[in-house]
Amino acid sequence: MSKFDQPRRIRIAAPHDEPPVIELDGQDVSAAVEVYRVTQAPGEAPEVTLYVNTEWQGFGFDGLAEVMAEPADLRHVVIQFLDAVPWQKLDQAVLNRDDLDGQPGELTRGVLAQLREWAASA
Numbered sequence: 001m002s003k004f005d006q007p008r009r010i011r012i013a014a015p016h017d018e019p020p021v022i023e024l025d026g027q028d029v030s031a032a033v034e035v036y037r038v039t040q041a042p043g044e045a046p047e048v049t050l051y052v053n054t055e056w057q058g059f060g061f062d063g064l065a066e067v068m069a070e071p072a073d074l075r076h077v078v079i080q081f082l083d084a085v086p087w088q089k090l091d092q093a094v095l096n097r098d099d100l101d102g103q104p105g106e107l108t109r110g111v112l113a114q115l116r117e118w119a120a121s122a
Contacts, residue, residue, distance in 0.1 A: 010048050012036065022050070035074065081119060090114060 014020035040046040
């Protein structure tokens with residue numbers, strides 16, 4: 001069995017209020033990982049997919065891996081964020097904004113600005 005056929009040791013610690021710590025064979029690769037996904041089918045070993053920032057220079061990996069050439073798909077993150085927004089709270093927050101100007105599209109701009117502010121503070 002070559003080293004490429006052997007499973008790699010990965011450790012992921014993801015505290016609720018802190019960024020995750022991701023170690024691959026003891027090397028901290030957290031700064032290189034934009035998104036990770038863990039999947040496991042019944043009776044099979046877990047599979048971890050790391051979407052890495054190709055601009056980060058400190059990440060070294062020598063092994064068997066599926067290379068993701070496209071950016072990480074973050075749609076699920078956006079959908080979860082929007083699903084968590086209570087419409088009543090958003091409605092009230094937008095109507096209470098002091099930057100509404102009476103111009104066409106002001107409510108849409110207000111909604112987008114409010115969601116942006118909430119996302120930035122999350």
